[in-house]
Amino acid sequence: MQTVAVPSRVLSSQTHVTALTGPELTRPKLETDRLSVFYGDHQAVSDVCLTFKKNTVTALIGPSGCGKSTFLRALNRMNDSIEGCRMAGEIRYDGIELQSRQVNVLEVRKQIGMVFQRPVPFAKSIYKNVAYGPIRHGVKKKKELDRIVEDSLRKAALWDEVKDFLHQSALRLSGGQQQRLCIARALAMQPDVLLLDEPASALDPVSTAKIEELIGQLKKEITIIIVTHNMQQARRISDETAYFYMGRMVEHGPTEQIFSNPRSEQTRQYISGQIG
């Protein structure tokens, strides 16, 4: 039997975690146990066991089609909406099995936020984009919403650029701004975990740098898992790295070790540019 723990909210401003010690922090925030994902007959992810520690950034790397995005999408059950998609194995969040029947998928997605490869602002104002999640989850007071919107935009380092035209269409922002808006939109839900699916791959270098800086800031409060094709990026921003190949997780460890001294020959070849 699993003991069901109530997920602790870690986003309040007082909590400031400096070191990864203590009993609460030794348990991983999120872990998968032999997680497999199938699309029809095709197995996209095979028996992946991974742990994600609190307040760390984990980079998932690997060649295209290696299953890392599918794996990421499994973590907040985004694959549910795909026809013919089936999962096996377990995903535990704060010790709770996420695929259990009693788990409310809407709450899962609220606590495990996601940002996609391409910026996808809704055809609404900047304000309404950020307020979208909180309103859907029952925040009604204007003051409260205003505070959440400002907070989230500040955290996403976008506030100063947009504060004077919050009520104009989000579609008028630049690509980089739109992506930071999408991050703000995800942060507005006050998630515990943020999943980033190649968040900077469609952006110019300046915007990319801003997003990377942002990730460094955000990890003080939340756990981040990022899929990236950019090896330098993975090295710059992540604490841990997992290398995926052909649906399997080949190697997982501290980023420095993976990049300087990988245990697996495959990993070494990928990192040095011989695979992929």
Add this chain to the structure above:
Amino acid sequence: MAKLVKETEHPLFKKSSKLRTERFGKGLTFAAVLLTALLTAAIFFLVISKGLSTFFVNGGSVKEFFTGSTWNPGQKHEGGSPIIGALPFLTGSLAVTGLSALICTPLAIGAALFMSEISPKAGRKVMQPVIELLVGIPSVVYGFIGLSVVVPLLRDHVTGSGFGIAAGTIVLSVMILPTVTSLALDAIQAVPRSLREASLALGSTRWQMIYKVILKTAKPGLLMAVIFGMARAFGEALAVQMVIGNASVIPHSLFEPASTLTSILTMGMGYTVLGTAENNALWTLALILLLMSLAFTIAVRWIGRGKPQ
């Protein structure tokens, strides 16, 4: 200095059959375009000149046309101008168009949402063919069904003779439903998957996603679908004529016989002589129809251009 090559000798001046084919094709398509444009212009010219001659040749009053409620272009006022109060038909046309759009829009959007969001499988397999079939049914069949089912139903269970705006509205809504549905479906399916996922990833329910993201994003397309439907309803003659009762009065209820621009036009055109005031008056109705369809087209264009991105 290099010696000048005689024109005919250099390979660059060679005539080739490919070039001729090219020119021929260009000419052919240009001729097609020219013919279409000429035809359109000619139709416009004819309708406008005929339609306006009611006012300029027969001395009808524009004000009376839009506000008068007696239509009898064969007869003359004491001053010699024809009696051309077209208000009953204008209101009739606008009423059936507006009401049928009102009934049809929620049904069409609901059906489109079902086909695209709720059950794409059943939508593709069952609904899509059904709707395509419905689009292909000729309007006279709709009118016939209206006449033999809707009119008696209204007569027996509601009030009056059964003929009237209500019957016309019901027949028209069913008639434009497939058109509006398939256009609405296009608009909804054009909303990128990424937007749907972005909404779901924020923990919204499917209904919240549909309501707040899909409908919102597809709004211009949905509006266009409705306007297309209205244009079709406004211009529909046969089916409406069969069930509306064709009384040239402004009805006091939806269940009294009324008439539309198109129904009067189809009823009258066989019985008038070209060049008479009566005939010209019908052309004026045609002109109004033409202008309305132009307005609908412009509205669709305008909305289409206003689409973000």
